[in-house]
Amino acid sequence: MKTHRARRVVYVALVSLAALCLLPPAGSRMAAQGKGTIKIATQSPLSGGQAALGEGIKLGAQLALERFKGPLEKMGFAVELVPFDDQAKPDVGVANAKNLIADPNVLAVIGHLNSGVAIPASEVYKDASLAMISPANTNPTVTDRGYPNVFRVCGRDDVQGAVGAEFAKSLGVKTAYVIHDKTTYGQGVAEFFKAEAEKKGIKVLGFEGSEERSNFDPTITPLKARNPELIYFGGLYDQAGPFFGQAREKGVKSRFMGPDGLDSSDLAKIAGRAVVGMYYTSVAGPVSVYPQARQFAEEYRKKFGKNPEPFAAQAYDATAIALRGIAAAAKGGRHPDREAVAAAIRAVKYTGITGTIEFDGKGDPKKALYFVLQVTSDNPEKWGENREVKRLLIASPTPKM
Amino acid sequence: MDFPLLLGIFPQVLLDGLILGFMYALIALGYTMVYGVLEFINFAHSEIFVTGAFVGVEILLSLQHAGLLDRVSPVLVLLLILAAGMTVSGLLAVAVERIAYRPLRGAPRLIPLISAIGVSFFLQDLIRLVESIWRNAFNLVYPGLEPLTRRFELTATVDVSVKALVVIAASLLMLLALHLLVNKTRLGTAIRAVAEDQATASLMGINVDRMISITFLIGGAMGGAAGVLFGVQYSLINPYTGFTPGLKAFTAAVLGGIGNIPGAMTGGLVLGLLEAFAASYLSLLTGGAFGAEYKDIFAFSVLILILIFRPKGLLGEVVRGRA
Numbered sequence: 111m112k113t114h115r116a117r118r119v120v121y122v123a124l125v126s127l128a129a130l131c132l133l134p135p136a137g138s139r140m141a142a143q144g145k146g147t148i149k150i151a152t153q154s155p156l157s158g159g160q161a162a163l164g165e166g167i168k169l170g171a172q173l174a175l176e177r178f179k180g181p182l183e184k185m186g187f188a189v190e191l192v193p194f195d196d197q198a199k200p201d202v203g204v205a206n207a208k209n210l211i212a213d214p215n216v217l218a219v220i221g222h223l224n225s226g227v228a229i230p231a232s233e234v235y236k237d238a239s240l241a242m243i244s245p246a247n248t249n250p251t252v253t254d255r256g257y258p259n260v261f262r263v264c265g266r267d268d269v270q271g272a273v274g275a276e277f278a279k280s281l282g283v284k285t286a287y288v289i290h291d292k293t294t295y296g297q298g299v300a301e302f303f304k305a306e307a308e309k310k311g312i313k314v315l316g317f318e319g320s321e322e323r324s325n326f327d328p329t330i331t332p333l334k335a336r337n338p339e340l341i342y343f344g345g346l347y348d349q350a351g352p353f354f355g356q357a358r359e360k361g362v363k364s365r366f367m368g369p370d371g372l373d374s375s376d377l378a379k380i381a382g383r384a385v386v387g388m389y390y391t392s393v394a395g396p397v398s399v400y401p402q403a404r405q406f407a408e409e410y411r412k413k414f415g416k417n418p419e420p421f422a423a424q425a426y427d428a429t430a431i432a433l434r435g436i437a438a439a440a441k442g443g444r445h446p447d448r449e450a451v452a453a454a455i456r457a458v459k460y461t462g463i464t465g466t467i468e469f470d471g472k473g474d475p476k477k478a479l480y481f482v483l484q485v486t487s488d489n490p491e492k493w494g495e496n497r498e499v500k501r502l503l504i505a506s507p508t509p510k511m
Numbered sequence: 512m513d514f515p516l517l518l519g520i521f522p523q524v525l526l527d528g529l530i531l532g533f534m535y536a537l538i539a540l541g542y543t544m545v546y547g548v549l550e551f552i553n554f555a556h557s558e559i560f561v562t563g564a565f566v567g568v569e570i571l572l573s574l575q576h577a578g579l580l581d582r583v584s585p586v587l588v589l590l591l592i593l594a595a596g597m598t599v600s601g602l603l604a605v606a607v608e609r610i611a612y613r614p615l616r617g618a619p620r621l622i623p624l625i626s627a628i629g630v631s632f633f634l635q636d637l638i639r640l641v642e643s644i645w646r647n648a649f650n651l652v653y654p655g656l657e658p659l660t661r662r663f664e665l666t667a668t669v670d671v672s673v674k675a676l677v678v679i680a681a682s683l684l685m686l687l688a689l690h691l692l693v694n695k696t697r698l699g700t701a702i703r704a705v706a707e708d709q710a711t712a713s714l715m716g717i718n719v720d721r722m723i724s725i726t727f728l729i730g731g732a733m734g735g736a737a738g739v740l741f742g743v744q745y746s747l748i749n750p751y752t753g754f755t756p757g758l759k760a761f762t763a764a765v766l767g768g769i770g771n772i773p774g775a776m777t778g779g780l781v782l783g784l785l786e787a788f789a790a791s792y793l794s795l796l797t798g799g800a801f802g803a804e805y806k807d808i809f810a811f812s813v814l815i816l817i818l819i820f821r822p823k824g825l826l827g828e829v830v831r832g833r834a
Contacts, residue, residue, distance in 0.1 A: 157639075159649050159749060292804065318794060318802045324745040324752060327527035328790030328803050335520045335668045348650055352747040361662060361670050380652050380747055 145186040146445045150175060150432055151210050152425070153203060153221030153231065156195035159348035162376045164223050166419030167245055168193045171220045173410060174429035181437050187445070189433075192216065196227050203227035204234055211238035217451050218243060218432035220425055224346075225249030225267075226294035232260050241452040243432055245424035248370065248393055249298045253472040259452040263428050263467050264421075265393035265478035267295070269504050270369055271302025271344075273480045274391040277500060278340055278367060279310040281389075286312050287338035287364070289329065289353065291345030292319040299369045300344025307342075323349060326356045334362050346371040351380025358384035370394060373420040373483075375493035383488045389499065394420045394464070395481040396494045399501070403463040417494055427462035434458050474506035517795060519668040524791045525784070530675055530744060532783025533682035537737035538760030539767070539775035540689065541604070541730035547770040548706045548726045549612070551620060554627040557757020558634035559604050559731045563596035563738025564748045565638060568651045570595055575654050585656045589677065592739050600735025603634075604727040613720070639750040650749045653742045678740045685736055686776055689729065693772060702726055706770075759786075766814055768824030777825055785810040 152171045154164035172191055179189040194210065196203035203222055210216050211234060219235060219242045222228040228247040235242045236257045244252060244262040248270055253260055278286060286307055290300035297319060304314050315336045320329055333341070334357075341357070341364045343350045350372050357364075358381075366388040373392050377385055397407045403423050410418045435455030439446035446454075459468045468476045482500040486492070538560050545553040570592050574580040580588070611630045615623045642648055659674040693699040704712040705722040713719045741756065742748050759782060767778025790806035817825065 157643075157649070161649055316794065317799065319804050320802075321804065323749075323755075324741070324747055325531065327531070328524070328787055328806065331520050331523045331527060331668075331791050332516075332795055335516050351650075351652075352745065355746060359660060359662070359672065361664060376650070380650060382652075382655075 144188060145443065147188045147190055147215045148182060148436060148440075148445075149190045149192050149213065149216045150429060150436075151192045151194055151216050151219045151221075153194045153196045153206055153210075153219055153227075154223045155198040156193065158197050160198045160223060160346060162374050163246070163419050163421055164195075164198070166422035167221065167223060167425040169410065169414050170245070170418065170422035170425030171429040173406070173413065174426040175433070178430050178433045182433065182440065185437070185440060185443050187440070190215075194221075196222055196224075196231070198224050198227060200227050200230050203231040207231040207234035211235065211240055216240065217436050217446065217448060218455070220245060220428050220432065222247060223421070224293065224295055225252055225298070228252055229294060232257065235259055239448040239452055241432065241435065241448065241455050243428040243455065245428045246370075246394070246421040247295075249295050251294070251298075253474045256472050258456070258473075259448075261428075261431075261455060261469055261473040263424050263431070263464070263475055265480050265504070266474065266506060267299040267369070268302050268507060269478070270391050270393060270480060271299045271304075272306040273482065273502060273504075274303050274342065274367060274369065274389075275306035275310055275312065277389065277391070277482045278307060278342075279312060281340075281365070283312055283340045283365070285315055285336075285338045286340045286342055287315050287333050287336065288317045288342045288344065289333075290317075290319050290343070291349050292321055293345070295371065296345035296369075298344075299371075300342065303342050303344065303369075312340075324352060326353045327360075329353070330357050330360050330362060333357070334360060338364050340365045340367055343368040343372065347374045347377035347380070351377050351385075354388070355381040355384045365389070367391075370420070375417070375419070375490040378485065378488055378493055379490040385485050386488050388485045390483055390485070392420065392481045392483055393478060394424050395479065395498065395501070396420065396483070396496060397423055398494055399481065399498055400464055406463050417491075423464050427460070427464050427467065430462055431455060431458050431460050431467065434460060470506055477503050477505050479503055513795070516668075517792070519666065520791060522665070523669045524787050526669075526671065526675060527791070528784035528787030529780070530678050530783070531787055532780035533679055533686075534737055534741055534744070534756065534779075535760045535763045535783050536686065536776045536779025537682055537733050537740070538756060539764040539779045540686075540772065541734040542761050542764040543767070543769055543772060543775040544726050544730040546764070547772075548702065548723055549616075549623075550770075551612075551623050552627065552761065553604075553607075553612075553727075553730075554624070554757075554761075555607055555611075555630035555634060556604075556730070556734055557753035557760075558631050558638070559600050559607070560734040560738045560741075560757060560760075561748065561750065561753030562603055562634070562638065563600040563735025564742040564752065565642070565651070565738075565750075566596045566599045566735070567592040567739035567742050568653050568748060571654050571656075572646075572651070580654060581657070585658055588656060589659070589743070593681070593736055596735040596739035597732040598735070600738065601728040601732035604731025604734070605724050607634075608724060608727040613723075635750050635753075642750065650747055653746045653748070655746075656743075659743065674743055678744050681736070681740060685733060689733065690772065692729070698725065762811070762814060766817060766824055768826045771824070771826050774824055774826035781825065782810060782814070785813055 152168045154167040175191045194206040225247040241259050248267040250268050290296040315338050368390045370392040372390045397403045438454040439450040470476050480502045484497045541556045611626045662670045662672045664670040701717050763778035763782040764775045767774030789809035790803040793801045
């Protein structure tokens with residue numbers, strides 16, 4: 111009897127808790143008084159191993175929203191940011207996307223971090239004509255599908271991989287070993303690197319994928335025996351970190367190189383001295399290379415108490431572009447529909463903190479910046495001071511039909 | 512085919528496999544001991560293991576923060592983190608048994624199993640919650656202890672690090688100690704008696720509940736030690752790190768014959784070696800057609816083969832007189 115009652119109390123508590131969660135937050139009901147609410151969503155990993163970069167995207171978007179929402183508010187709209195956590199997982203990203211399109215007030219999505227998440231999620235956005243502006247997705251497929259609602263403000267992996275291989279060649283490297291993480295992004299960029307490297311006469315001694323996160327012994331042992339001059343890691347920092355650390359620990363002396371997925375201060379935190387001297391290509395230079403971004407970096411530090419991670423500035427620009435597009439579509443003061451917003455974003459020409467962005471027919475920036483950087487310190491605080499070795503402005507390749 | 516290369520890396524792969532194998536063996540003990548006594552799979556054991564790793568890294572980071580890490584003898588530090596990891600993991604295992612398994616002891620077999628899976632999820636996210644509030648971090652890195660990271664290059668392709676030797680030595684010592692404890696002491700006899708027949712054991716004046724708690728304490732402590740050694744060896748841990756090694760260790764326990772302590776050790780070593788050799792040699796032998804990512808397929812195919820011919824595992828499930 112007694113346990114029965116106790117159990118009933120627990121049930122009642124659980125059910126009322128669930129009911130509370132389902133109630134819309136007070137804020138959203140209040141805001142509906144003017145001409146309505148306009149929501150911009152972010153989708154990026156806010157938890158898990160890649161949260162450092164994902165959080166940067168959210169905060170960059172938040173800063174931009176606060177700064178540029180004025181015109182829309184003057185028109186009588188309430189403007190809100192709704193952050194989503196895609197956990198860097200395709201299934202979670204898609205589930206979030208379905209949630210997002212159900213809310214008619216969401217007019218644009220800023221995200222994702224991972225191409226492997228952005229591609230399936232954008233299929234959902236496409237059905238609802240919801241604009242997605244990506245600050246970070248570099249896989250060519252993201253835009254090559256030619257969807258009218260998909261945009262990115264950064265470069266592409268087919269160019270980035272080639273830039274890396276070209277730079278390796280210029281270092282005089284003759285042999286390379288390529289490792290990737292088997293994701294759409296990591297394997298994609300690794301394949302582009304490999305293709306260009308072979309074209310340039312660099313011998314690729316091995317090409318291997320691994321989902322391993324902690325024990326890299328079995329990969330390192332055969333790799334070390336072949337003694338490549340350069341190791342290219344197509345993947346993200348939370349996996350590359352332990353790999354590079356263990357490789358150095360086991361006496362591998364090769365140079366290290368990788369794509370923009372390695373661009374996070376957490377890499378220095380995980381791998382420490384092992385990554386000093388590592389080269390990486392990026393589509394998002396450190397904030398210090400953009401003169402206009404200094405004020406952004408200061409504001410970011412003041413507000414959030416930390417340095418902006420890579421892609422935070424890109425998310426800032428992407429959000430500004432989204433707001434500009436929405437404002438253009440809302441001319442006349444009507445709550446704009448999603449198709450109009452996507453079309454208006456296509457026409458935006460915007461000079462932001464990461465340069466001038468103008469979209470081509472597929473949603474790529476007409477020209478994008480590519481950087482080669484070198485890690486200078488094992489102190490994560492100094493990640494932003496990594497040395498810029500090379501900077502290239504390259505037009506987005508036209509798709510092969 | 513490049514025979515000198517294949518032969519050249521052989522000793523290194525053997526060493527890698529041994530380290531991995533001992534790690535699996537230590538974790539597998541937790542599964543096998545609990546199975547021996549209660550005949551159920553404690554799926555929360557992988558989180559007990561990872562808790563040990565987190566205790567170790569927290570102590571190391573606090574020492575480093577206090578500036579003591581370089582001043583205290585590394586042997587002492589290593590003993591400290593091992594002892595702390597074992598204590599916390601052991602006690603956690605006891606607590607889990609008390610809270611989540613003991614109330615279900617009379618229930619059908621599947622019920623505590625489900626409870627174990629629930630505890631596993633709960634602990635994963637609890638660790639994640641604590642670490643994100645405490646350090647705002649997901650991935651934690653073991654700071655390198657100076658003499659542990661030193662290496663001896665034996666040939667161009669083979670080198671041995673001090674910590675690899677430490678991991679092997681520590682595992683061997685612990686396995687030996689456990690063997691003596693279970694087979695040569697009164698306590699060990701009592702545990703074995705409970706494993707054999709709970710009702711009779713309790714009639715003989717053995718406190719069954721206490722023996723079960725002690726079993727969890729020992730299994731948990733071994734898991735905690737494995738966690739600390741895992742962190743020392745591979746350095747990066749996160750709240751979900753335990754899942755894969757836990758699953759592999761469970762496999763090792765089945766491979767050796769679940770419920771059988773020497774079996775768990777053998778199973779761990781066999782699985783570790785299989786995995787290391789498959790991962791290192793598959794791509795070399797197949798000209799890159801199958802890479803290291805097929806290591807698990809290979810290792811588990813062998814496992815299936817062994818279980819077809821020896822369904823009770825390599826050393827057999829010790830049905831009577833198990834533990």
